[in-house]
Amino acid sequence: MKILEVVNAGRTVSRRSFIKGVIAAGATASATSYLFRGPASAFAAPPAHGAVERLMSLNVNGQQRRVDVLPHETLAMTLRYKLGLPGTKLGCDRAECGACTVLLDGTVHYACSILTHQVRGREVLTIEGLEAPDGTLHPVQEAVVDEAGFQCAFCAPGFIMAMVGMLNQNPNPTREEAARALSGNLCRCGDYNKILNSAMRAVEYTQQRV
Amino acid sequence: MPKSRIIGSDFPQRDLLPKITGRARYAEDFRADGMLFAKLLLSPVPRGRVRRLDTSAALAMDGVYAVVTADDFPSVDPPGEAVLTNEPVYQGQPIAAVAAVDETTAAEAVERLRLDMERLPFALDPLDSLRPNGPNARDEGNVYGDEGIETLKWTSNDMAAVEQGRRPEGVEGTVEWSFGDLDDAFARADLVIEEPIVHQSQTHHPMEPRSSMAYWRNGKVHLHVSTQSTQRTQQALAGWLGMDEEDVVVVSEYTGGGFGSKIRGTITDVIPAALARQAGRPVMMRVTRDEETYFGRARTGLSGWVKFGFRADGRILAIDLFLIQDNGPFGRAGDFNSAGTTSSLAYQPEAMRLQALPVLTNTPPRSAQRAPGGMQAIAMLEPVVDKAARQLNVDRLDVRLINAPTHRSPVGPNRSEVTSAYVREALELGRELFDWDRKKELSGQVNGTKATGVGVALSPYVGGSSGVDGLLVIRPDGKLYVHQGIGNLGTHSVFDTAMVAAEVLGMPWEETEIVSGDTSRHLPRSTVQAGSQTTHAHTRANHAAAMDAKRKIQELAAGDLGGAPDDYEVADGRVFRRGSPATGLSFAGIAERAMELGGRYDGHELAEDLHSDTVRSARALAGQGLMGVARDNYSHDGSTYSFVVGFCLVEVDRETGVVDLKEYLPVTDCGTVLNPRSLAAQIHGGGLQGISVALFEKWAFDSQWGVNSNKRFYTAKPVSILDVPVAMDYGAVDLPDPETPVGAKGIGEPPIGAGAAAVACAIADALGGIYLTRTPLTPDKILNAIEGRSPAYGPLQTHV
Numbered sequence A: 001m002k003i004l005e006v007v008n009a010g011r012t013v014s015r016r017s018f019i020k021g022v023i024a025a026g027a028t029a030s031a032t033s034y035l036f037r038g039p040a041s042a043f044a045a046p047p048a049h050g051a052v053e054r055l056m057s058l059n060v061n062g063q064q065r066r067v068d069v070l071p072h073e074t075l076a077m078t079l080r081y082k083l084g085l086p087g088t089k090l091g092c093d094r095a096e097c098g099a100c101t102v103l104l105d106g107t108v109h110y111a112c113s114i115l116t117h118q119v120r121g122r123e124v125l126t127i128e129g130l131e132a133p134d135g136t137l138h139p140v141q142e143a144v145v146d147e148a149g150f151q152c153a154f155c156a157p158g159f160i161m162a163m164v165g166m167l168n169q170n171p172n173p174t175r176e177e178a179a180r181a182l183s184g185n186l187c188r189c190g191d192y193n194k195i196l197n198s199a200m201r202a203v204e205y206t207q208q209r210v
Numbered sequence B: 001m002p003k004s005r006i007i008g009s010d011f012p013q014r015d016l017l018p019k020i021t022g023r024a025r026y027a028e029d030f031r032a033d034g035m036l037f038a039k040l041l042l043s044p045v046p047r048g049r050v051r052r053l054d055t056s057a058a059l060a061m062d063g064v065y066a067v068v069t070a071d072d073f074p075s076v077d078p079p080g081e082a083v084l085t086n087e088p089v090y091q092g093q094p095i096a097a098v099a100a101v102d103e104t105t106a107a108e109a110v111e112r113l114r115l116d117m118e119r120l121p122f123a124l125d126p127l128d129s130l131r132p133n134g135p136n137a138r139d140e141g142n143v144y145g146d147e148g149i150e151t152l153k154w155t156s157n158d159m160a161a162v163e164q165g166r167r168p169e170g171v172e173g174t175v176e177w178s179f180g181d182l183d184d185a186f187a188r189a190d191l192v193i194e195e196p197i198v199h200q201s202q203t204h205h206p207m208e209p210r211s212s213m214a215y216w217r218n219g220k221v222h223l224h225v226s227t228q229s230t231q232r233t234q235q236a237l238a239g240w241l242g243m244d245e246e247d248v249v250v251v252s253e254y255t256g257g258g259f260g261s262k263i264r265g266t267i268t269d270v271i272p273a274a275l276a277r278q279a280g281r282p283v284m285m286r287v288t289r290d291e292e293t294y295f296g297r298a299r300t301g302l303s304g305w306v307k308f309g310f311r312a313d314g315r316i317l318a319i320d321l322f323l324i325q326d327n328g329p330f331g332r333a334g335d336f337n338s339a340g341t342t343s344s345l346a347y348q349p350e351a352m353r354l355q356a357l358p359v360l361t362n363t364p365p366r367s368a369q370r371a372p373g374g375m376q377a378i379a380m381l382e383p384v385v386d387k388a389a390r391q392l393n394v395d396r397l398d399v400r401l402i403n404a405p406t407h408r409s410p411v412g413p414n415r416s417e418v419t420s421a422y423v424r425e426a427l428e429l430g431r432e433l434f435d436w437d438r439k440k441e442l443s444g445q446v447n448g449t450k451a452t453g454v455g456v457a458l459s460p461y462v463g464g465s466s467g468v469d470g471l472l473v474i475r476p477d478g479k480l481y482v483h484q485g486i487g488n489l490g491t492h493s494v495f496d497t498a499m500v501a502a503e504v505l506g507m508p509w510e511e512t513e514i515v516s517g518d519t520s521r522h523l524p525r526s527t528v529q530a531g532s533q534t535t536h537a538h539t540r541a542n543h544a545a546a547m548d549a550k551r552k553i554q555e556l557a558a559g560d561l562g563g564a565p566d567d568y569e570v571a572d573g574r575v576f577r578r579g580s581p582a583t584g585l586s587f588a589g590i591a592e593r594a595m596e597l598g599g600r601y602d603g604h605e606l607a608e609d610l611h612s613d614t615v616r617s618a619r620a621l622a623g624q625g626l627m628g629v630a631r632d633n634y635s636h637d638g639s640t641y642s643f644v645v646g647f648c649l650v651e652v653d654r655e656t657g658v659v660d661l662k663e664y665l666p667v668t669d670c671g672t673v674l675n676p677r678s679l680a681a682q683i684h685g686g687g688l689q690g691i692s693v694a695l696f697e698k699w700a701f702d703s704q705w706g707v708n709s710n711k712r713f714y715t716a717k718p719v720s721i722l723d724v725p726v727a728m729d730y731g732a733v734d735l736p737d738p739e740t741p742v743g744a745k746g747i748g749e750p751p752i753g754a755g756a757a758a759v760a761c762a763i764a765d766a767l768g769g770i771y772l773t774r775t776p777l778t779p780d781k782i783l784n785a786i787e788g789r790s791p792a793y794g795p796l797q798t799h800v
Ligand code: FES
Pocket: A089, A090, A091, A092, A093, A094, A095, A096, A097, A098, A099, A100, A101, A110, A111, A112, A113
């Protein structure tokens, strides 16, 4: 936003001192922190900021996908807007809530806070890639069904990926350890009890399957 | 209605599979060809006036398709909320919006909007506005009086009393109600206790930001939004857009939480629609977490003083409640009133007075947040009740038993009666499940630096409305299609209330389809999904529609197979003659017969008393099968309330002030339990939200510039998985409410007050009787209290 001047009770405050003031207060009303440059379409103007997309190959859910990616594009946006995988959610877009959790080479990561160019050569697994090709649910998904986990479930894809990541690292966690492993994810509906029930049932189902 | 196969069973949510495989589509998951992205210009100041807004440089940019400003919308009379404004009354209020080929371009275009604005004085804390010469939040004044907004200032003597923690002599509310003889009741009291209270405002922060996408086709606007109430949002958005309801299609299959902040859609659903109209392209507006704090709605703060009169045995004789409401910048919120009625029900005083002063502030706009008003009252008043119980040497569970409301107990100033209240049963069930009599012995025990405390709190809230319509169709495929206009925000009631129709019609649950989430799918007139209305209202409406269908099925069977309609029963998707199950028809056959006969059987003739919204939907569905459609005309004598008793055990670290929540057990009277796991989710999740408000959530403003610095999760601090007990149990009385055919009452609201109050009471218990009646109880406040230091803020100061 361009603030030419802000007049404060008859006294003009320069844009500079105004901005210094709000920066000192740790807050501006900027809406521009959450940006996405859409898929290049026939209508697209040449980017005003000079950034250009580069074609890259991504390994997502076991498939090689070729996609044009901007230098500053996050993995969450590539997945959601370019690869047709909107199961990965955005709750904050700044590493606070875990709604965007995916696995990179089996380890949990916030897809909102990693650049797509950084995951070159790594295996990306999203919620859409958990089911077997024949539709068999992953043991974690089965556990969630049997515990009727989640309310609005906007946090569910992130939590489920975090559970899968947890089991990769620690196949036999206690309930307390599970809580710690899942503490990078928030559930605003407060469904933590059923989430932990699901996690513990997932431990059981995973052990049964091996 | 007797307990049976479907109702009360643990059926998993119908939509769980899409939710856990990533196939569920929330608003931001929809795409349309040529979709543009929108960005907002937000007010940088909490109050100001746009002198000039030059959009030409933005519009001239390549890739920019539309810019809308306040001038593109009908003007709104103050204090109403306009979609976009030239006179912002809170920081972050949208002033203009841009649609461009992508978000980066849209954001760059926002940067090129040339905004010239005048900054005006603002009020953040209601007390600042009440001071002599304090700022008014709006040109019209600073408080809501009888005739709307007026200006009211307290004297410096009044303010001095406030600073000393006293209620100033002679200050009055602009709203007042009372019942009973207050002076007499206080005169008869053995103990009179008065405390200042501060319950802060905080943002709802549903997990899903209120993103939305809009496009126009053949004169109709299609809106993919995040709303709590699908059917009623259509009407609201049509109003905002100045259009006929029929021309507005609302799609909301999944909503990522709302808690009162998305009841019927908001301005952010209208902006993309306006941009899409101007641009001739679909427009997606993704809302950020910061923006959720600005315009995503918040709970109304309540502060003031409460005075209780107790008899020696703990019975509450009198309550005098004075509430200053931090109202935000727009219409008068009703929280103060619900705070009064909820307290009148919880404590059953002989006499009570509520005085309230709704003060306008330049802080984010308010809306109902889970148990609006009731939650704040319970969270603040329950610790005061404990303080009195300690002085009177009465057990804290007993003090709640002696004051507990029961069936037909009076509520509120007009002394209406509650339909049912199994509060004593809930308290006794909790005593046993929590093991209160043993655990209370731990009270105040110190182990190293940790002190243990236990707490119990009772939270009532309105549990249902009535009078909406039910609509269902049995189609020739033999399945039952229940049309539901309520939303899908995670409470599961869109599915659970349809169980009633299946139950009445003897239809297997697997053969029952729920039609919802899109107003073009012909939905009946429904309640807004708020205020715990849906479970009650829609079990009734679906019961009525199913009874209508059942009667029609019996008539058709008797017509074809002989005998009287009452000779026929329904079960397992068939109608058959009582005592001779082989004589019957499948529902598929019944649907065909209904279509042949037409008239009332297939929806071509409709009852007179249906709402016009239902009539429109029923007409569109006529001729497709056997239709059950009816208004809920069941008797509803009294006010329906649900109750949650919260029990909790905490350890407070006396060196750090940190509270460790060890146990939380909610016990409820919500009538008949429809789905035990959905219920557990509501009372645990709501309880944890309450604990979150009691311990963590707050706003903090920079006083010079009026900007909020707690606008993201890491500062707004909703509870995390590590803040809560590692496992929780619950209890339910599970006895039917007599004033509704299914016996079920709503349960969204009361859990939150129970959680907040139980933890506040437990902290006071751990501290050996230091009662802190304010939110949030952050470690600094607890530590100050332990060390007997005076706090760094005034007694009624808020946003601290
Ligand atoms: S969206 Fe990535 S952590 Fe919240």
